[in-house]
Amino acid sequence: SNIARAADDGARAILLTGEGRGFCAGASLKAIGGGEPGDQLRRHYNPVQQAMADSPIPIVTAINGPAAGAGAAIALGGDIVVAASHSYLLLAFANIGLVPDAGATWLIAKAAGRAKVLEMALLGEKLPAHDAKEAGLVTHVVDESALFDAAMDYARRLAAMPTVALGLIRKQVKAALSGTLEETLALEAEHQTLAGRSQDFQEGVAAFLQRRKPEFKGK
Structure with missing residues (x-):
């Protein structure tokens, strides 16, 4: 994976963020089409989450906007999670008859407990950044304009450590x-x-x- 390759090439920390106005909206329903949703997970999202978990170097994620579905799981897979104040997490799976995936169930249950993961998964409502921090899911919340600098500061600090x-x-x-x-x-x-x-x-x-x-x- 690119994560393992980065470590092999000498990287000592990874900073992961989204491009544009959001972090990641998760799997495309159009891409799934008539196929099995689980197949897309096994081919694409699960390997990413596993590579993040197995990384020999620390990972900082910077949530620059909405992080929904599998995108929320990837955002929460970081060791240090920095979120812009306007961003939010969303597990909307139940709203369309699906279940949380890409490790979201495990990550949120372990970090925030049974009540929080069930609230997010069953109700399918947005969890604002400040509430996510209060729940123990996010490390630091900053203004949108300060997000990249704050996340990069964490990454540089980690890269200089043993x-x-x-x-x-x-x-x-x-x-x-x-x-x-x-x-x-x-x-x-x-x-x-x-x-x-x-x-x-x-x-x-x-x-x-x-x-x-x-x-x-x-x-």
């Missing part, structure tokens, strides 16, 4: 959402060993002892 550790943190959090305490403790110990072998850890310790700012290389 990439190996950040990738392991992403894996730990994902595993913790469905794992037990015992499984989490074991994974933390395993990941701490891997992080401790990184060049960035050596640089972090050296910088601390020398009382200077670390210069992480992402290795």
